[in-house]
Amino acid sequence: MSDILIKNVTIVTMNERDEVIQGGDILISDGKIAAVGANLRAAAQGSVETVATPGPERHARVIDATGKIALPGFVNAHTHAAMTLFRGYADDLPLAEWLETKIWPAERRLTADDVYWGTLLSCDEMIRSGVTTFADQYFFMDKVAEAVEISGMRGVLSRGLIGVAPGAEGSLKEAITFCRRWNGKAGGRISTMLGPHAIYTCPPVFIEKVVKEAEMLGVGLHIHISETQKEVRECVERYGSSPVKVLKDAGLFELKVLAAHCVHLSREDMEILAQFGVGVAHNPTSNLKLASGIAPVPEMLKMGITVGIGTDGAASNNNLDMVEEMRLCALIHKVTSLDPTVLPARTALRMATTFGARAVGLGKMIGSIEPGKLADIILVDAHRPHMVPAHDVVSHLVYAAHSDDISTVIINGQVVMEEGRILTIDEERVFEEVQTRARRLAGKR
Ligand SMILES: [Zn+2]
Known part of the structure; x- marks a missing residue:
């Protein structure tokens, strides 16, 4: 892999x-990322330059980024990627009817190749909106x-586990094999977790079993928590307390946990999440579309809980656009609290980058542009009418930018999109395959 020098x-x-x-x-x-600063270049030789770096002289590919903004790639902290098939x-x-009458029956027809x-x-869609993880x-x-x-791309992958399903034991075994096979693979771009779906599909005894396996594997857990009022109500009826409390008693939070949604939380629930360092994935569009509610994000942030942003699956969003998601996050909490200062642009951008990285367990490796971090960097074209004048780039990124402004995406030091052209994926082939498969999954010929 050759070096890359992004200039000007x-x-x-997003450093501290x-x-x-x-x-x-x-x-x-x-x-x-080897160095960040001014005038890192030395003698120019066409598009390849000799770069003055500590140690031996090296050649680098140069990207002239005049008029562009570089920022750490976005972290989509919660999704079900293949659900683009059900867009x-x-x-x-409503969520229960949506799952039971439409999504789960269609998912039963899924094949490995569909996924x-x-x-x-x-x-493809995520790279185009600047998502690198x-x-x-x-x-x-x-x-x-x-x-x-x-x-x-970089992926934090977990097989969804439904503890009440007849094949639950087999799925858990499959998930364990998956973790062993893929953790650290694809040049370190893949990390794995175990994924007990939620308390309403995984009873506490099953959760306990999954936690034990995760501990032995040395991986974290990815779960949905308190997405709807119905989930909380039924959990209280069945087990006597809230999902957070029941999961805590099952030992879930002893390990690194990524918790999606966390919409309906009591003060005590939030204290538990803060105490155990649980990472939360906030999915504002999905929560609005399924009328699940609005998560108490400003309160969680105030209590020191790490909250990232996710798109959730394309069936409940219906796109995977992190620029849109970040803006919605910045806006929605202002109106519910009737306070325009409650979640400023800087916080929203932090949630989409640094906090997201921390929530998915990669906080030390990605989430900011600093020497020593992995090179997950996106370039945003600021030479556009809606980005002028340049009073405040962070404000523009959150309140004015479109995902179309993202021109170049670098992941793990590899250019995967250059000036709007995806280099790793044959888009036409993908569109065709998905179109054909989606018709079959919907029961059409
Ligand atoms: Zn989900």
Whole structure:
């Protein structure tokens, strides 16, 4: 892998000092960020330059990013990537009816190859909206991993486990095999978790078993928590307390946990999440579309809980656009609290990058542009009418930008999209495959 030198770019570092560097350079070497600063270049030789770096002289590919903004790639902290196959298939239904009458029957028809093509489509879509890492929970995870490998993305992958299903034991075994096979693979871009779906599909005894296995594997857990009032009410009826409390008693939070939704939480629930360092994935569009509610994000942030942003699956969103998701997150909490200061642009951008990275367990490796971090970097074109004048780039990224403004995406030091052209995925083939498969899954010929 050759080095890459990004030149003359506005760098939104997302480091602890919230530093924004004007006209800076970023040097990428061996998939990592080697240096960030001004004038990193030395003698120019066409498009290949000799770069002055500590140690031996090296050659680098140069990207002139004049007029662009560099920021850490977005982390989509919760999705079901292959559900792009069901985009627009079932809308405007309550969650339980949506799952039971539409999504679960269609999912029973899924094949491994369907999941491969559906995931590849979502990788294409996510890269185009600046996502470099996504946390996924689904089935046929070997195929999801293959799609991650090919697309060049970073994935935190877990096989969804339904404890009440007849094949639950077999699924858990399959999930364990998946973790052993794929953890750390694809040049380190894949990490794995175990994925007990939720308390309403996984009784506490099953959760306990999954936690024990995760501990032995040394992996974290990805779960849905308190998505709807119905989930909380039924959990209290069945087990005597809230999902958070029941899961805590089952030992779930002893390990690293990524918890999707967390919409209906009591003060005590939030204290537990804070105490155990649980990472939360906030999915504002999905929560609005399924009328689940609005998560108490400002309160969670105030209590020191790490909250990232997720799109959830394309069947409940219906796109995987993180720019849109980030803006909705910044807006929605203002109106529910009637306080325009409650979640500023900087916090929303942090949730989509640094906090997301931390929530999915990769906080030390990605989420900011700093030497030593992995090179997951996106370039945003600021030479557009809605990005002028440049009063405040962070404000523009959250309140004005479109995902179409993202021109170049680098993941693990590899350019996967260049000036709007995806380099790793044959888009036409993917569109065709998904179209044909989606018709079959919907029961049409
Ligand atoms: Zn979900």
